[in-house]
Amino acid sequence: MSENKTEIKLDTPEDLSLQLIEAQYGLKDTRGKKNAKSVVILVSGIELAGKGEAVKQLREWVDPRYLKVKADPPNLIEPTTPFWQPYAKFIPAEGQMIVLFGNWYSDLLNTALHVSKPFDDTMFDAYLEQMQAFEQDLKNNHVDVVKVWFDLSWKSLQKRLDKMDESEQRWHKLHGLDWRNKKQYDNVQRLRQRFTNDWLVVDCEDEANRDQMFAQHILKHLKHLPNHPVKVRSKWQQAIIPDALLRPDETALEKDEYKAELKKLTKKVANALRVEGRQTIIVFEGMDAAGKGGAIKRIVKKLDPREYGIYNISAPEKYELARPYLWRFWTKLLDEETISIFDRSWYGRVLVERVEGFASDVEWKRAYDEINRFEKDLSDTQTVVVKFWLAISKDEQEQRFKAREETPHKRFKITEEDWRNRGRWDDYLNAAADMLQRTSTDYAPWHVIATNDKYSARIQILKALLKQLKAD
Amino acid sequence: MSENKTEIKLDTPEDLSLQLIEAQYGLKDTRGKKNAKSVVILVSGIELAGKGEAVKQLREWVDPRYLKVKADPPNLIEPTTPFWQPYAKFIPAEGQMIVLFGNWYSDLLNTALHVSKPFDDTMFDAYLEQMQAFEQDLKNNHVDVVKVWFDLSWKSLQKRLDKMDESEQRWHKLHGLDWRNKKQYDNVQRLRQRFTNDWLVVDCEDEANRDQMFAQHILKHLKHLPNHPVKVRSKWQQAIIPDALLRPDETALEKDEYKAELKKLTKKVANALRVEGRQTIIVFEGMDAAGKGGAIKRIVKKLDPREYGIYNISAPEKYELARPYLWRFWTKLLDEETISIFDRSWYGRVLVERVEGFASDVEWKRAYDEINRFEKDLSDTQTVVVKFWLAISKDEQEQRFKAREETPHKRFKITEEDWRNRGRWDDYLNAAADMLQRTSTDYAPWHVIATNDKYSARIQILKALLKQLKAD
Numbered sequence: 009m010s011e012n013k014t015e016i017k018l019d020t021p022e023d024l025s026l027q028l029i030e031a032q033y034g035l036k037d038t039r040g041k042k043n044a045k046s047v048v049i050l051v052s053g054i055e056l057a058g059k060g061e062a063v064k065q066l067r068e069w070v071d072p073r074y075l076k077v078k079a080d081p082p083n084l085i086e087p088t089t090p091f092w093q094p095y096a097k098f099i100p101a102e103g104q105m106i107v108l109f110g111n112w113y114s115d116l117l118n119t120a121l122h123v124s125k126p127f128d129d130t131m132f133d134a135y136l137e138q139m140q141a142f143e144q145d146l147k148n149n150h151v152d153v154v155k156v157w158f159d160l161s162w163k164s165l166q167k168r169l170d171k172m173d174e175s176e177q178r179w180h181k182l183h184g185l186d187w188r189n190k191k192q193y194d195n196v197q198r199l200r201q202r203f204t205n206d207w208l209v210v211d212c213e214d215e216a217n218r219d220q221m222f223a224q225h226i227l228k229h230l231k232h233l234p235n236h237p238v239k240v241r242s243k244w245q246q247a248i249i250p251d252a253l254l255r256p257d258e259t260a261l262e263k264d265e266y267k268a269e270l271k272k273l274t275k276k277v278a279n280a281l282r283v284e285g286r287q288t289i290i291v292f293e294g295m296d297a298a299g300k301g302g303a304i305k306r307i308v309k310k311l312d313p314r315e316y317g318i319y320n321i322s323a324p325e326k327y328e329l330a331r332p333y334l335w336r337f338w339t340k341l342l343d344e345e346t347i348s349i350f351d352r353s354w355y356g357r358v359l360v361e362r363v364e365g366f367a368s369d370v371e372w373k374r375a376y377d378e379i380n381r382f383e384k385d386l387s388d389t390q391t392v393v394v395k396f397w398l399a400i401s402k403d404e405q406e407q408r409f410k411a412r413e414e415t416p417h418k419r420f421k422i423t424e425e426d427w428r429n430r431g432r433w434d435d436y437l438n439a440a441a442d443m444l445q446r447t448s449t450d451y452a453p454w455h456v457i458a459t460n461d462k463y464s465a466r467i468q469i470l471k472a473l474l475k476q477l478k479a480d
Numbered sequence: 481m482s483e484n485k486t487e488i489k490l491d492t493p494e495d496l497s498l499q500l501i502e503a504q505y506g507l508k509d510t511r512g513k514k515n516a517k518s519v520v521i522l523v524s525g526i527e528l529a530g531k532g533e534a535v536k537q538l539r540e541w542v543d544p545r546y547l548k549v550k551a552d553p554p555n556l557i558e559p560t561t562p563f564w565q566p567y568a569k570f571i572p573a574e575g576q577m578i579v580l581f582g583n584w585y586s587d588l589l590n591t592a593l594h595v596s597k598p599f600d601d602t603m604f605d606a607y608l609e610q611m612q613a614f615e616q617d618l619k620n621n622h623v624d625v626v627k628v629w630f631d632l633s634w635k636s637l638q639k640r641l642d643k644m645d646e647s648e649q650r651w652h653k654l655h656g657l658d659w660r661n662k663k664q665y666d667n668v669q670r671l672r673q674r675f676t677n678d679w680l681v682v683d684c685e686d687e688a689n690r691d692q693m694f695a696q697h698i699l700k701h702l703k704h705l706p707n708h709p710v711k712v713r714s715k716w717q718q719a720i721i722p723d724a725l726l727r728p729d730e731t732a733l734e735k736d737e738y739k740a741e742l743k744k745l746t747k748k749v750a751n752a753l754r755v756e757g758r759q760t761i762i763v764f765e766g767m768d769a770a771g772k773g774g775a776i777k778r779i780v781k782k783l784d785p786r787e788y789g790i791y792n793i794s795a796p797e798k799y800e801l802a803r804p805y806l807w808r809f810w811t812k813l814l815d816e817e818t819i820s821i822f823d824r825s826w827y828g829r830v831l832v833e834r835v836e837g838f839a840s841d842v843e844w845k846r847a848y849d850e851i852n853r854f855e856k857d858l859s860d861t862q863t864v865v866v867k868f869w870l871a872i873s874k875d876e877q878e879q880r881f882k883a884r885e886e887t888p889h890k891r892f893k894i895t896e897e898d899w900r901n902r903g904r905w906d907d908y909l910n911a912a913a914d915m916l917q918r919t920s921t922d923y924a925p926w927h928v929i930a931t932n933d934k935y936s937a938r939i940q941i942l943k944a945l946l947k948q949l950k951a952d
Contacts, residue, residue, distance in 0.1 A: 033892030060784060067785045072777055073792050073823055077785040109786065305544060312532060313539045313549040314581065320545050327797050351545055420505030 024223055025069040031230035032070050032105070039103035039330070045233045046100040046151050046331075049226065050111040053158030054196070055187045056168040057212035058219075062158065063107050065219040066226065076100065079109035082118035088285065090385040091115060091135065092142055096338035099151060101330035112139050113155075113203065120199055121185060121192060129202075136203050138385070145378050149332030150236060154229050155207040156222060157200060162193050164213055240373050247445040249437050256399040256458035266463035270306065273470040278310035280477040287346050287391040290473065291353045293443075294398030295436065296426045297408040299459045299466075300351055303398070306466045307349065307473065316347035321356060333357050333367075333375065334382055341386075354379055358443050363435045376446040387451035392480050394473055397440060397456045402433055404460045496695055497541040503702035504546050504577070511575035511802070517705045518572040518623050518803075521698065522583040525630030526668070527659045528640040529684035530691075534630065535579050537691040538698065548572065551581035554590035560757065562857040563587060563607065564614055568810035571623060573802035584611050585627075585675065592671055593657060593664060601674075608675050610857070617850050621804030622708060626701050627679040628694060629672060634665050636685055712845050719917040721909050728871040728930030738935035742778065745942040750782035752949040759818050759863040762945065763825045765915075766870030767908065768898045769880040771931045772823055775870070775941045779821065788819035793828060805829050805839075805847065806854055813858075826851055830915050835907045848918040859923035864952050866945055867919075869912060869928045874905055876932045 038044040051059050067075055078098050085091050091112045100106045116135050120127045143153045165187060186192055208225045212218045281288055292300040308316055319340060328336045337354045357375040361367035383393050412422040448454040455472040459465035510516040523531045539547055550570050557563050563584045572578045588607050592599050615625045637659060658664055680697045684690045753760055764772040780788055791812060800808045809826045829847040833839035855865050884894040920926040927944040931937035
């Protein structure tokens, strides 16, 4: 009995298989096109209900080359890791489809029921809200999410357990939960009711029906993939360009004073960065030649090269373009360094991609919220996010460009593209103004640094970094 | 005192830094060009000699954004893992440079000296030979390898250990080896002499000199990156096309007999694939429409979808093209499945890339040996490599193409490109003939399967797979 009452007629297996394969190739064929989609199938449910069998049957009916399957034992949700992190790398590219047996909901149930640290309903619901927001972001970014709960009554579950031999039973117990425990079973049912209202719930008493129900549900989804949103609903209110961007302050610093301050600050910053169990992400954005490289050099001065990683973000590759915009950042956070410095970042979406038209209106306008949620997830999991906008005046940039062209070892640092970007100075200022207004949050504030004077800029950056690290 | 006597004049730090940055940008600028290069710097040596400090100094002198640093505690070389596997993902893309503190040599020393399972010199030298062959493959594929040994005398090492406090000393002991043990120190020195003749050996008694020596050595390498080989030395002897490719045998199988055999064989294959601690890689190559998809479907029939992964290999992406050809396969082997099925594979180098001219003469002619070494490394680490060439006649292919075009749910399976490839039928046959002759080894033999009759083809494939799995 399904809670999603849908009219499903049963086809012959051959017919169903043909339809599934056709739908699969249809999905595959959307790759690189305007209506491109990928599909994530989340599979959860009561032990022994038969999710494994249903997926096996599905993979027999379809072309197995184009249906990936991932299964890991459920994780506990860790306070230092966003719930989506273990799954980010499996988010499929356009045209692809994946079944995730282990998924954020199985982790959540597992964590909620774990005896040593159970959560209460408020915390459970807070996670659910985050998960639904994440799924909405996936859908907006062309990844459709289909959710299926395989259900089984307490009585049938016990009967199926009775039929197993002891070693198998032990294995099932190892799998996180004790399915002989009625109280726990009831708890699973109570908790899953809090989230399965938009799931297909398959009643698994009848095995033949179960596999058809599941496959028909997937087929229906593949046949009616939702359209991408193309219109922005609300009116756009361009932010006023703040004075700090228009007229970066130019208080110069003497070299001697700079050197003395630098020595002191680089040591303090290195110590402040080394906090057990905490990650730090430092983001640099700004006009070309504003001094990102120089600032980074000073931040890492007293660090061991093994303590930090630097990411230079340029145009995305094809395989990255085939996934949600933030995907390449979700997956970079899997690396081991505790200090990650981004020379340009996910803000490319609302800067270069907006200005150059690489992202559509609806895409970049939506990105502010996506980015805020992303940074909130990081900040909630013991990561400090420090963001710098390096503000330079148009005249100073011109002088630096010219100096670069005239200095042999700096000539490599200046390209045609830099001059081209300069031509869109005002567009970039507008984009920066919107970005600062919409993504400066209390958990991840922007620091706007005037960089016409390099010495004072570097000192300001170190001081701001130190202050935010200490406040955390 | 260096064993590589090179004339190195000491520059001022400022001057050295400028030269390094210029050389770095020069390297970066080769990206996507004919002379593109990347550089891997392997750093090993005696504990406390100062490799960490020297790398820190180097990263201060260069632009740190374009010098990655990776350090992991040394691994033990496992019998189930090729020595290059932990490092494959760090092989840099064109224009990039990385320092590997942990590397295959530190793993080798660590494994050789590990008390519970020390290895003898013959085994040590066998590994050295494999490592040097791997590095030669890297170099041929535009990844330059620079190796630096940081040396320190027994006396100085003991003095430096004396100066440390106890907790630090314990940490150093934890790091794999006991540096208070003279016998072990002597062993390290004896063993490293077996491989450091093409390394820069830096004497680390004098710290200032050490950092300059190291940086100057890197600079010299960056300034004189070797040219890629462009000519093939030996004369090419095209293989004769075997009869099995020209006239695939057509003994047809009745449907009833097929169904009965299939049922038996799919079960046997599933059981034979499930051997604890063993990995299986199954490769499918062949002309379009030869039946790769159908064969894969039958192999996985009795497997749980969680037991296997299927890789559909198509044209490489930009980030893959920026690395050695086999890199995308080295890194795929990191996945967890114990059964990996490749629908097309690394043989693309000597098939489509040869025929279409995507690989140069020197590249595809070299690839046979590279592939053989790669498969030998897999086979040496408890992986069975099973390879199928599906042979179809030109007429049968035409019929299948036409049938696909006429069947709605198969229309997606046929593209313009398939017809274009068909136009180069003879070129592909020649390429296949060379491939079969040059890469059919006793550790990874090819099975040529006639596929004009689909039923008999599938049965032959299952039988051949079963036989090879059992022989292993």
